[in-house]
Amino acid sequence: MSRIYNFSAGPATLPEAVLKQAQEELLDWHGAGMSVMEMSHRGKEFMSIAEQAETDLREIMAIPENYKVLFLQGGASSQFAMVPLNLMGRTGKADYINTGSWSKKAIAEARRYGEVNVIADTSSDFRAPAEEALRFSTDAAYVHYTPNETIQGVAFPYVPDTGDIPLVADMSSIILSRPMDVSRFGIIYAGAQKNIGPAGLTLVIIREDLIGHAPQSCPAMMNYKIHADADSMYNTPPTYAWYLAGLVFQWLKSNGGLEAMAIVNERKAAALYAAIDDLDFYANPVDPACRSRMNVPFTLADAGLDAKFVEEAAQAGLKTLKGHRSVGGMRASIYNAMPEAGVQALIAFMEDFEKANA
């Protein structure tokens, strides 16, 4: 077996140690005589897995006690609906910041449920808005933003200060990549398939006072209160994905937590951006102050060589580097589980490719 370096934006590479543990206990978890996949979600074995995962996540992220952690299904796309369905009712309006493809999807979905004020739009500019340029509506029920745009590779270098207005963040591609002050947020949500675990699980971290405001017309499965009251077991949760997320949380703890991740992630991103900037053959379109440490899009000087780059990189064991069609070129997603050796291998390949093709 030969594991390659997988730069997929999501579903994305997972820590090899986590996969090996999952493999070892796949048919028999801790002597239970069954796979985690086969366990009743209400049995004592899975309950212990579920509770340990939440305990570990709370520790890793230092989640305050007045926040609930929900393990749901449906991805960020379901949260695009659940956030307005649950929160917009107070004023019928919400502020959104548009910084790219995922912001736009959140905005389009929110418009089904009320008035959306796009208070800043830098979605074509490969940057976040300047902090001092933000003006929040006094009657906004909440402010929504995307701290890291997975497709554009644009990250906010700051957390917006919305005062008493709850701040809602789609952290799908940035959660767990560094320490965050959870108390700055009303809701943090994230699809699991980047830094948490396999696709099919969605984390929601929600301040308790924001729970319980959905109208009667809200589908039960989209009502935060129903999930919170049932400890994420209103219906059968995605148990195996929950278990794998728990293994990732344990891997994070045994590798120094988010402080350690932040240091390594910064080092990986700095090395890759330095290569892009130093080599004449590559370019990154993002405002340097807003460059993502997780998703690094880059273009070749000759776009006609894109397919060749992707193909030869794959042959060299560097896979899933093709960029999103809306940006073009390449994209290297370098989440927590991407080893530094993978980034170094990519840089070495880029240097060689430039020499051979420039």
Place this chain on the structure above:
Amino acid sequence: MSRIYNFSAGPATLPEAVLKQAQEELLDWHGAGMSVMEMSHRGKEFMSIAEQAETDLREIMAIPENYKVLFLQGGASSQFAMVPLNLMGRTGKADYINTGSWSKKAIAEARRYGEVNVIADTSSDFRAPAEEALRFSTDAAYVHYTPNETIQGVAFPYVPDTGDIPLVADMSSIILSRPMDVSRFGIIYAGAQKNIGPAGLTLVIIREDLIGHAPQSCPAMMNYKIHADADSMYNTPPTYAWYLAGLVFQWLKSNGGLEAMAIVNERKAAALYAAIDDLDFYANPVDPACRSRMNVPFTLADAGLDAKFVEEAAQAGLKTLKGHRSVGGMRASIYNAMPEAGVQALIAFMEDFEKANA
């Protein structure tokens, strides 16, 4: 390692051959150098897995060409909302048959979206309504029923003939257990965690003319048309669960398909019900004509011995037999993946337990 017999109602036991294959290729699928969990859902590897799974399911179930197959998230509980959200608009009304706990949940959810006519209610009777007693409303947008009530262990011995009114069936605990004429149904849906695969995946088989009727206010993630147009990849699907479902479909094919499953399932159920009926110590409350072949609830003559039965059965390698609190006693779920040897072991244990305790 010692695998036990797991009678959980769901998540439930999976074929050991499927788990072993998943274990073997967990870190490296077919030489791709990555786990299926790590694959981009839009990459050629996962696309091939997804397409093969659908092809196999269509073959196994003989799904007509004018039906779409959707691989979604959210469980049957999400379908409880999606069915009325997408279908009720035509008349604002729908007929529901109430046969037990899951029917009731579907009815309660549907009432958020329009007028629900409960045209038959046998939910306290441990039986399905008589076929000739059913009268459908002429203005029902659809008729919803639960062919197999997982908790009560009640199964319909017939498929209701609703004429031109689309028939919608929650087949979570009966799908793939025997051949079904899909053309009798407008929508078939099923949570995966019984006969399909791990929790977190939901199958929807929908006749094409029923797609495209959701109102603008319907959340995108609850709109069948959005998922159908995107071939279930509107957002990141639960890729690993999809892959495992595909392995189960291949296992079904190599074990004779649904005809073979039906024969074995009938044999397993007949043996277990015969034991319950023949032994003085056990009873099943269900009308014999409506007994489920998948979920077999039974009570002990002395309910004070319930906990002892569960504990000693577990020690004998027969796990998750405790009944649902709304019915009491025991419940043995004997889905496709439960070997006949597991049912025989349970029967032998029941005989021994009676001898020791009667």
